[in-house]
Amino acid sequence: MKAAVLLILVILATAFQNVIKKIYGVKADGKGTFIFSSIVCAAAAIFFLLTDRDGFTFNSSLIPYSLIFAVGYASITVFSVLAIKCGSLALSSLIFSYSLMVPALFGIIYYGEPTSWKLYAGLALLVISLALVNKEEGEITISLKWIIYVVLAFLGNSLCLVVMQVQNVDFDTKLSSEFMVIALVIVAAAMAIMAAIFETKEIAPAMKKAWYMPILNGTANGLANFMILLLYTIGMSASIVQPVSSAGGIIVTAAISLFIYHEKLSKYQIAGVILGTVSVAFLSL
Secondary structure (H helix, E strand, C coil), rough: HHHHHHHHHHHHHHHHHHHHHHHHHHCCCCCCCCHHHHHHHHHHHHHHHHCCCCCCCCCCCHHHHHHHHHHHHHHHHHHHHHHHHCCCCHHHHHHHHCHHHHHHHHHHHHHCCCCCCHHHHHHHHHHHHHHEEEEEEEECCHHHHHHHHHHHHHHHHHHHHHHHHHHHCCCCCCHHHHHHHHHHHHHHHHHHHHHHHHCCCCCHHHHHCCHHHHHHHHHHHHHHHHHHHHHHHHHCCCHHHHHHHHHHHHHHHHHHHCCCCCCCCCCCHHHHHHHHHHHHHHHHH
16 A cells, blocks of 8 residues: 555656646746756755655765766756757657666566566556657658667666666665765756856746746655655565656656646557556556
8 A cells, every 4th residue: 555655656746747847848948958957956855855864874885876877867868858859759758768667677687576477568568658659740850860869868867767776775775865865966066067058048047937847846856756765665676666657657747738738649649648557557466
């Protein structure tokens, strides 16, 4: 029961982040990506500091994990934007989404996490679901530059997910909050530097229109990651946590787009959402 409640909270927090990003993109006219990410990470780090009941304990052993996480996060942030700018939004989003499979497969192969036909069926349905949800009509142009960007973004997000998983196992679920704080502070600083270099003229206009959006997003990000760490603590494997939380977030986001923003979903997207719901059911069993 506790695991189910935590998973629901993760899914809702994930969907909330997607909605906030959408609203920010509209309000800020698609500008201020790096400063947005910097504030999101800073807000998430503050969330972890405030929710750390045992008090923050600095451990130098966490630094390598945090640095690797920061490299991965910076990669997904920078290269996902570049990939979307020079290629298909739908296809880019699809490939980014598939990175959530990596920690599941890593847990099965490297840690020998238990599997069943339900897990494999859920993962297979999720792959199909993501392809349908992100299906794009018309001809898609693929360039070498786009391929490089999308692969680097995929690897960056995969790296983030796996290093969280490894850190959690190596420290036996201890110091996870400290790991996240150190990692998020490093990323926040890196994104702030990127903003100062590439977004000097965009920061003020973007923040004037939507300064509170990254704070809300960062809080939701902190909540989602905090709940994921709790799920690891109570023994739920990454092969279940990551696919269920990510697929659930996609489904809830699609529902919000349909019923609140009245966006029209294609027949492929509707089929994808239905299959995604079924995949979550399989993965949760």
